[in-house]
Amino acid sequence: MKVTIKEVAERANVSKSTVSQFLNERFEYMSDDTKKKIEMAIEELDYQPNQLARSLKQKRTNVIGIVASTIRSRFTIEIVRAVEDVCQKKGIQVLICNTDDNPEKEKYCVDSMISRQVDGLIVFPTRHNIELYQNIVSRNYPLVLIDRLIKEINASTVVLDNLLASKKAVDLLVENGHKKIGILSFPVQNNSISNRVDRIKGYRNALRSHGISVNKNFIKSGPLDKISGMIQSLLNGKDKPTAVIASNDMILEKLLVYVKENGISIPDELSVIGIDDVSFASFYQPSITTIAQPAYDMGKECAKLLFDQIEYNNGNLTSNNICNIKFEPILLERESVSDLLGELK
Numbered sequence: 001m002k003v004t005i006k007e008v009a010e011r012a013n014v015s016k017s018t019v020s021q022f023l024n025e026r027f028e029y030m031s032d033d034t035k036k037k038i039e040m041a042i043e044e045l046d047y048q049p050n051q052l053a054r055s056l057k058q059k060r061t062n063v064i065g066i067v068a069s070t071i072r073s074r075f076t077i078e079i080v081r082a083v084e085d086v087c088q089k090k091g092i093q094v095l096i097c098n099t100d101d102n103p104e105k106e107k108y109c110v111d112s113m114i115s116r117q118v119d120g121l122i123v124f125p126t127r128h129n130i131e132l133y134q135n136i137v138s139r140n141y142p143l144v145l146i147d148r149l150i151k152e153i154n155a156s157t158v159v160l161d162n163l164l165a166s167k168k169a170v171d172l173l174v175e176n177g178h179k180k181i182g183i184l185s186f187p188v189q190n191n192s193i194s195n196r197v198d199r200i201k202g203y204r205n206a207l208r209s210h211g212i213s214v215n216k217n218f219i220k221s222g223p224l225d226k227i228s229g230m231i232q233s234l235l236n237g238k239d240k241p242t243a244v245i246a247s248n249d250m251i252l253e254k255l256l257v258y259v260k261e262n263g264i265s266i267p268d269e270l271s272v273i274g275i276d277d278v279s280f281a282s283f284y285q286p287s288i289t290t291i292a293q294p295a296y297d298m299g300k301e302c303a304k305l306l307f308d309q310i311e312y313n314n315g316n317l318t319s320n321n322i323c324n325i326k327f328e329p330i331l332l333e334r335e336s337v338s339d340l341l342g343e344l345k
Contacts, residue, residue: 001043001125002048003046003047003048005019005020005023005047007045007047008038008041008042008045008047009041011044011058012034012037012038012040012041012323013037013046014034014037014038018030018034018038018197019038022035024203025090034070034191042244044303057327060119060310061116061117061118061119061166062091062092062093062119063092063093063094063095063116063117063118063119063120064083064087064092064093064095064118064119064121064306064310065094065095065096065097065109065113065116065118065120065121066079066080066083066094066095066096066097066121066122067097067099067106067109067110067113067121067122067123067124067125068080068096068097068098068099068124069098069100069101069124069126069147069197070098070099070100070101070250071096071098072250073248073249073250073276074249074276074277074278074279074295075147075248075249075276075293075295076124078295078296078299079122079146079147079295079298079299079302080094080096080297080299081296081299082295082296082297082298082299082300082302082303083299083300083302083303085302086299086300086307087303088305090307092119095113095116095118097109097113098111099124099126101193102126102309103126103128103129106123106125106126106128106129107129107132108232110123110132110136111124112131113127114141116134118331119142119310120141120142120143120144120306120307120309121136121141121143121144121306122141122144122146122303122306123143123144123145123146123235124145124146124147124148124254125148125150125153126148126193127148127150127192127193129193130150130152130153131255133145133150133153133155134153134154134287137153137154137155140277142306142309142310143155143156143306144156144157144158144302144305144306144309144311145157145158146158146159146298146302147159147195147298148193148194148195148326149194150190150194153220156305156306156309156322156323156325157323157324157325158298158301158302158305158325158327159194159195159324159325159326159327160195160293160298160326160327160328161230161326161327161328161329162194162195162198162199162202162329163198163199163201163202163205164202164328164329165199165202165291165329166183166198166199166200166201166202166203166205166206166245166247166275166295167202167205167206167209167277167290168291168329168331169203169206169245169273169275169291170202170203170206170207170210170245171206171210172273172289172331172333172337173207173243173245173271173273173337174210174212176337176338176340176341177339177340177341177342178242178243178271178272178337178340179212179242180208180215180218180239180240180241180242180243181203181212181218181241181242181243181245181342182218182219182220182234182240182241182243182245183199183200183203183218183219183220183244183245183247184220184227184230184231184234184244184245184246184247184251184255185199185200185219185220185221185223185226185247185248185251186221186222186223186247186248186251187221187222188200188221190236196221196247196254199247199275200219200221200247203219205247215239217234217237217239218234218241220233220234224250224251224254227250227251227254227255228254228258230255231254231255231258232258235258235262235264235270237321241270242270242271242338242340243270243271243272243273243337244270244271244272244273245273245274245275246272246273246274246275247275248274248275248276249274249276249277249278251274252272252276252278252281252288252290253270254273254275256272256284256288256305259272266286266288266336267286267336267337267338268338269333270309271336271338272288272336272337273289273290273291273335273336273337274288274289274291275290275291275293275329276290276291276292276293276339277290277291277292277293277330277332278290281332281334282332282334286334286335286336287334287335287336288334288335288336289331289332289333289334289335289336289337290332290334291329291330291331292329292330292332293327293329293330294327294328294330298327299326301327305323307324
């Protein structure tokens with residue numbers, strides 16, 4: 001026979017409303033002793049809350065959605081894992097939709113999630129659905145953007161300081177005597193995603209700060225299926241770089257495959273730095289220097305911002321509730337950068 005909330009209240013020697021407050025995580029006026037008694041009563045009686053009844057009462061589904069740009073990236077996987085870990089503790093389910101950075105798929109995923117009445121959305125947005133998100137924000141629908149900053153959308157955003165990420169990579173290479181530094185990126189155009197634009201911009205700015213002119217031939221950008229050809233073009237020219245920055249984990253994998261297949265020695269013939277800390281970077285031979293994103297912490301922050309909005313959503317969201325949080329990249333120096341200055345000594 002199913003245990004009732006009344007039985008839990010009697011076992012804990014508290015009122016039904018106090019148990020209800022506990023189940024809905026309203027602990028403001030609840031002592032630690034009372035919480036402990038209710039926890040023990042729930043465990044002893046093996047009480048299972050009626051999630052459907054709770055969600056109807058709260059006008060929630062206890063489900064959130066993540067609209068991911070790609071599920072092939074370790075960075076995305078870490079974000080999703082962090083959000084799910086936070087949600088699991090709160091008894092909330094997570095739906096995930098992959099867009100492959102396709103604006104039409106992105107709109108379909110967002111519309112589909114909302115039609116399923118998820119309580120809020122975490123989105124890796126393109127720049128092609130600005131009006132869609134502006135409409136969502138205008139309806140006070142809980143929304144957090146991750147990895148990409150879109151100034152036209154007044155929503156909470158969690159990003160890496162991508163300008164600094166490229167600067168850290170360039171600075172390290174220059175400190176080791178490199179002046180011919182290339183960079184590989186996904187497509188960078190007028191409507192490009194902010195992280196790509198900022199990483200190229202940070203690269204350019206950092207070179208100039210060291211008095212090094214920007215060689216346009218050392219900047220290669222294109223879709224993933226064209227990356228191998230771009231690497232070949234970059235490394236087979238008469239004037240080729242001594243070092244290459246791979247601007248994300250997927251590009252780094254392509255670069256390392258190309259280097260291995262063509263017998264190029266790292267770091268003796270080519271120094272390499274990746275932005276994103278892929279799982280194999282520390283044990284690849286030689287180990288790869290990376291600029292890491294604190295992806296798990298970024299995912300936890302996304303979940304926190306979203307839940308703050310969901311809790312607040314009975315009122316109106318204002319600019320005071322909008323947070324733009326920028327995480328600092330972390331330089332993990334390993335063995336893939338040669339010291340050209342030392343070679344000259």
